[in-house]
Amino acid sequence: MQNHPIPSVTDPLQYRAIGIVRGIYKPQDDETFTRGKIIDVKGNEIDSVVLGRVITLIRNHVSLEKPHLWVVYPRCRNNQNLHLQITGIWEPSTLNKDVVVQEELSNESSSFKVDSDELSEGDDYFSIRGELIFTNPEENEAVVKIRQKPRNQQKKVLPFKVNLKGAIPINYLKHFISFDVRRVDYQLLVEDFQIIGPIPKSSTNNKSRKNLKR
Template identity: 55%
Template sequence: MRDHPISSVTEPLQYRAIGIVRAKYRPNDPDQITRGHLVDANGLELEAVVLGRVLTLMRRHIDLDKPHLWVVYPRCREADHLHLQIAGIWEPSTLCEANLQKDDSISLEKSSKIICDELPEGDDYFSIRGELIYTKPESGDLVIKVRQRSRPNGSRPLPFKLNLKGSIPLNCLRNFVNLDVRRHGSQLCLEDHKIIAPMPTRGGKKRGEKKAIVRKGPRKPIQ
């Protein structure tokens, strides 16, 4: 079993937008639980959809009347509208209990060594990596462009943009950044950032590099 729901970075320019939210999931329709809202401890409702691979787990092992730590992908359809895609649940104690029910050979000693459900980053932590395409330090507005991996059929989904609150200097525009973010209400707020590298241009050069100028001499007249 993995010891963290957010995997380690394997490439310097690895895009991602993933986080964890502790909340109750309330489906819009009890018979169709794919769409609904995550309701946090303050009663705030966040629009959410459940990705297919999580449905079986939710139906068989998860008590929707209780809060859980959900693994989510954030999206911003509008500037102040946070939408979440539920990709998993971080609750080793529940998952270990489900495995015990399937396999009686697992000893009680092993089952007692359950990884804690809490995470060192705390609740509502998000890891976002992408290109900084907008920053306005005086108002604390940021926009990050995130590219997604190619699908199995070879097609690549369109990149998406995330609106954040925080301050990054203007001279960091068009750089690839690694952000530690915390959800406050319906906003994602910057806690820490690291500049990874300038974004390459289509010609392969990094932004800010000047292209070499090749001067051609006058053409010779045709004899």
């Protein structure tokens, strides 16, 4: 059973970008429920969208007048602005524990066996795992590439980039890194990171080299 909104890592090279943000979700309007903003305790308004399977849960079980702990996927629009995709809600004290509260984790868990809404990591924690493709330690800037698993074999899913604020040494470029990140206003600040290792050379590169030799 899943007892945490951010699951444990199952593979050392497991890519992901997931976090938790407390706030009030305000839809754009009555007719556009899936697009809106998460308004945090400071009044910051973060552009957000609600992903498919969570819509029914929110409509039927969640009061939008109150703040909640949202499970989100971070995205960076125009490589700058923070954007959130709402994939679930962490509120086991009030939600029915038999309700699946996370779209992406529905295959891993169908219920929650905890009664506390508080998490040891605290609010606004994000787990970012991927390839470091850019870093500027002097400016506290870093960019991580995240690769997604395709939902079906016929559809190719393109990787995306997440911008972080933190001094990551340049010699870790092209390394797989696990980041512990905290959202502060509209930025994702690195609190800690662990170097997993260099990115393995892909088999596609090896195939292309063989083709060039021919």
